[in-house]
Amino acid sequence: MRRLLLPALLAFAGPIFGQSTFNGVESNLSNLYRLSPARSRSISPENFNGAKGAGGKATTGMGAGAGRDLGQGWKISPCVTIKAGQTFTVAEIEGSGSIQHIWMTPTGNWRYSIIRFYWDDETTPSVEAPVGDFFGMGWGQYAPLQSLAVCVNPGSAFNCYWPMPFRKKCRITMQNIDTKDMILYYQVDYLETQVPSDAAYFHAQFRRVNPLPYKTNYTLVDSIQGKGQYVGTYLAIGVHNNGWWGEGEIKFYMDGDTEFPTICGTGTEDYFCGSYDFDTQQKMADGHTESRYTPFCTPYSGLPQVIEGDGHYSVSQRFGLYRWHITDPIRFEKGLRVTIQDLGWRADGRYLPLQDDMASTVFWYQTEPHAAFPKLPGKDALEVN
Structure with a gap:
């Protein structure tokens, strides 16, 4: 059967x-x-270990004051405080299973809250990224994002639906590298179940370069070793020049490719499944027509975030884009390196290598063990200002 x-x-x-x-x-x-x-389980501040029949038993917690007249079972422990400089274990699961859904709404600076996932007995994380970038919100501001893999709902509700199987153990942590405490509401929904032999492990890696050196390709990832498939890209671009910024080609170097890749895109907006600078003609209130960036979300790709300068201190334009390879995963046998160009136009019609603020989180599945990740940038290098 x-x-x-x-x-x-x-x-x-x-x-x-x-x-x-x-x-x-x-x-x-x-x-x-x-x-x-399979058995459904869920970890939250109301059931820290996901044990059967153990939810809602708290008698102390951040809701104890509000529930003092109601007592146990009345939202006594809905969230946790993570002190400045501390790391909190969000979930620790023994045995085999699969994470099905994660919801959380962290307060504070989303670049200063680092989420990590460890599978089985590994000592280095398979997932390491600022929590905002992991959920497609790299600029510290809310924007609605609706896709199959990630949803961000009002007012700051982060959801991901990447399936994450594990065979022996799962551990998820959140590190607060800020100088201020943060509050975290969260729920990790998972199954206790057997995992098939061909199931690979979920990985995600963050990088940032600001500014990108002139005539330099931005490296999304270059340390993947093993067999697997690349399943997603989130890119946060802070533009330092006037004009269009998205002519750059994305390149996938697979299984020993050296100078030239096996897969080469035709432009940034093309890779993120848009076209012609993401521009549409929009009729304004006074009747004239303007060409403007058009945010969009689809199941597999989108430009959910367009932050325009205000003409005062916030002068930079910033963009957030995602591309999920759910129906078209990039499969590799031995390893993968992925780069993208930061490219615009000169006034005379030639390409202009740009020097923008480039930050990315990429997602893939692979066999373990994984190669070591680059060291995560420090607090000052993560800052969005």
């Missing part, structure tokens, strides 16, 4: 794990009626 191990994977199972079915059963809306031996 076939078993439905991870029913909530939905459309992700086939593209990510390299098959149209997961353990012999399709994962989509058509099979949600199928029974499964």
Whole structure:
């Protein structure tokens, strides 16, 4: 009898794990009626270890004052405080299973809250990124983002739906590198279940260069070693020049490619599934027409964030873009390196290599062990100002 191990994977199972079915059963809306031996669990401040029958038992917590007349079971522990400079364990799960959904709404500076994931017994993280960038909000400001893998909802509700299988253990931490305390509301929904032998581990890596040196390609990732598939790119670009900034080509160097890549894009807006500078003609209130950037969100790609200068101290234009390779994962056998050009136009019609603020978080699945990540930039180098 076939078993439905991870029913909530939905459309992700086939593209990510390299098959149209997961353990012999399709994962989509058509099979949600199928029974499964998997057990649903959830970790939150109301149930720190996800134990069965242990939710809502707190008698102390940040809601104790508000619930003093109601007592146990009445939202006594809805959130936690992470002190300045401290690291908090969001979740620690023993055994095999898969994270299905994460929701959180962190206060404070999103670049100064570092989220990390550790699979099984590894000592270095497979995921390391500022929490804002991990959820597609690299500029510290809310913007609505609706996609299959990540959703950001009013007012600062971060959600991700990347399936994250593990075989022995999962540990998730949040480090507050700010000088101020932060408050974290969170929920980690997961399954206790067996994981198939061909399931790879989820990874995410953050990088930032500001400014990018002249005539230098921006490296999204260059240290992937092993077999797997690249499944997503989030890019936060702070533009330092006037004019259009998105002519650069993205390049995927696979399995020993050296000077030239196997996959080469045709432009930044093309890679993020847009066209012609993301411009549309918009009719203004006084009747005239302007060409403007147009934010958009789709299941697989989007430009959810367009921050325009105010003509005073906030003069820079800033953009946030995502591209999820859910139906078209970039598969590699031995390793992968990914770069993108920062390219605009000169006044005489020639290309202009730009020197913008480039920050990225990339997402992939691979076999373990993974190669060491570059050292995360320090607090000053992470700052958005």
